[in-house]
Amino acid sequence: xxxxxxxxxxxxxxxxxxxxxxxxxxxxxxxxxxxxxxxxxxxxxxxxxxxxxxxxxxxxxxxxxxxxxxxxxxxxxxxxxxxxxxxxxxxxxxxxxxxxxxxxxxxxxxxxxxxxxxxxxxxxxxxxxxxxxxxxxxxxxxxxxxxxxxxxxxxxxxxxxxxxxxxxxxxxxxxxxxxxxxxxxxxxxxxxxxxxxxxxxxxxxxxxxxxxxxxxxxxxxxxxxxxxxxxxxxxxxxxxxxxxxxxxxxxxxxxxxxxxxxxxxxxxxxxxxxxxxxxxxxxxxxxxxxxxxxxxxxxxxxxxxxxxxxxxxxxxxxxxxxxxxxxxxxxx
Numbered sequence: 001x002x003x004x005x006x007x008x009x010x011x012x013x014x015x016x017x018x019x020x021x022x023x024x025x026x027x028x029x030x031x032x033x034x035x036x037x038x039x040x041x042x043x044x045x046x047x048x049x050x051x052x053x054x055x056x057x058x059x060x061x062x063x064x065x066x067x068x069x070x071x072x073x074x075x076x077x078x079x080x081x082x083x084x085x086x087x088x089x090x091x092x093x094x095x096x097x098x099x100x101x102x103x104x105x106x107x108x109x110x111x112x113x114x115x116x117x118x119x120x121x122x123x124x125x126x127x128x129x130x131x132x133x134x135x136x137x138x139x140x141x142x143x144x145x146x147x148x149x150x151x152x153x154x155x156x157x158x159x160x161x162x163x164x165x166x167x168x169x170x171x172x173x174x175x176x177x178x179x180x181x182x183x184x185x186x187x188x189x190x191x192x193x194x195x196x197x198x199x200x201x202x203x204x205x206x207x208x209x210x211x212x213x214x215x216x217x218x219x220x221x222x223x224x225x226x227x228x229x230x231x232x233x234x235x236x237x238x239x240x241x242x243x244x245x246x247x248x249x250x251x252x253x254x255x256x257x258x259x260x261x262x263x264x265x266x267x268x269x270x271x272x273x274x275x276x277x278x279x280x281x282x283x284x285x286x287x288x289x290x291x292x293x294x295x296x297x298x299x300x301x302x303x304x305x306x307x308x309x310x311x312x313x314x315x316x317x318x319x320x321x322x323x324x325x326x327x328x329x330x331x332x
Contacts, residue, residue, distance in 0.1 A: 047204025093166035167231035175306035178315035187317035200298035201241030218249025251314035259303035283312035
């Protein structure tokens with residue numbers, strides 16, 4: 001009991017100290033306006049990681065492949081320069097432009113779901129009513145009575161579905177795909193530290209909205225969406241102190257780092273090294289009350305092989321302030 005009290009007091013002291021030191025120096029010039037679709041995360045210190053330990057011994061009940069919390073050790077203060085981060089997860093529409101301009105292979109589910117037709121809508125316009133009716137029901141799985149619809153109505157229904165799919169986060173992308181997109185967009189994948197600061201704020205909140213878990217605050221398994229994922233930015237409650245959205249739910253996100261121990265860690269794992277890349281954030285595919293609150297935490301880490309793809313795994317991009325300021329200067 002005494003040990004737990006001392007740890008709690010130490011953690012509280014660390015959070016308080018970080019809150020005082022998180023602001024950037026007064027002499028630091030404010031960066032220019034954020035690029036479109038991005039938000040500024042200011043320079044300063046923040047609380048990263050945790051000192052939590054699992055005491056209920058229920059990890060195996062959830063099929064977890066690693067102990068809970070231990071790879072988050074130790075909780076510590078980390079200082080980062082200012083950077084920009086996408087406010088929203090990368091969408092199908094954004095990734096479609098990348099695929100069209102680079103001829104990179106699209107995610108496999110685009111073919112099955114019909115979204116491939118968004119790459120060439122002229123082909124869709126050329127189809128007769130019978131083919132459009134089959135597309136509407138068998139590919140797009142629209143809940144419509146195609147027998148009562150003419151060609152123009154079928155085209156409008158399919159187009160409405162494609163426009164909706166534009167707003168969904170792209171998924172089934174590997175780490176290599178995500179990295180390539182960010183580079184093409186003259187950005188980069190965020191580091192673990194950048195992602196966590198953006199999610200938790202300077203004071204290290206458990207969740208983007210605060211320290212108390214609440215059902216329905218993000219798309220994390222209890223909600224029902226036809227596609228599993230929700231359109232990016234649908235959950236205003238899932239917004240971090242820096243106005244970054246969907247960090248506790250919708251899709252998990254690739255970050256740049258290899259899965260490695262933190263400095264000063266008291267945990268070892270056979271998976272540490274340069275085999276797996278880290279992903280952050282909970283996703284709609286998670287299930288179970290306890291699991292939801294665990295995975296939604298901003299400090300939670302998971303990892304996969306960089307070649308892996310999943311239906312609840314996407315990404316967002318970051319950008320250095322210096323790069324943006326240099327580009328702005330060159331334009332003048």
